[in-house]
Amino acid sequence: MRIGELSRETGASPRAIRYYEQIGLLRSERRANGYREFDDNAIQTVTTIRTLFDLGFPSELVSRVLPCTGEAGPIAGDCGALMQRVAEIRDEMDTKARRLDATRDQLTQFLATSSQP
Template sequence: MRIGELSRATGVSPRSLRYYEQQGILTAERGSNGYRAYGADAPETVARIRALLAIGLPTETIREVLPCEGPAGPRPEVCPGLLARIAEIRDTTARQAAELSRTSDALSRYLTENEPQAPHGR
């Protein structure tokens, strides 16, 4: 399947498909004419990539977990390695969010404590 066919089959732009290939998360063979040729499983792979991107995983992480096979076949939602990595990212995100919340609270307190007082009425 060529890039245009894969794009039409998945609704993903050729530019994005080339990006996925550059990131090492989608593979294509090159014909003697230089055209990309994707395997029959490429639409499923692209769907998995899109699903993983949609939950916020970076392409580096997708490259690590994409080859994972769950008990029911290539279903990333049941892959223990993927689930562990997603839990790790969630926990890191929660810690970062808590730290940002503490910083925001401290900034708000500082502003409240240091606001110029309005002069009392005349």
């Protein structure tokens, strides 16, 4: 598929897709006319990349995590230690989310009691 189709399928801009390719997270083949051609797995790869970036992962960590994802499981090296780090990041996010929930609840209670005559 060409970059425009991959963009439509994933919601990633063509510019973002070119960036992912530039930093080595995504691969394409070049046609004789110079157009990029992506395989069907590119949809899942771009979706995973976007998710990891949305979670705040730096590109260096995304490049290390990406080979450990996918339907076939790990495709490069030992992913155990890396997945342990990802689990730690997830746990840190859970802790932050709980703190935010508690703060929101306190603010809601404050607003409720402040608005009473």
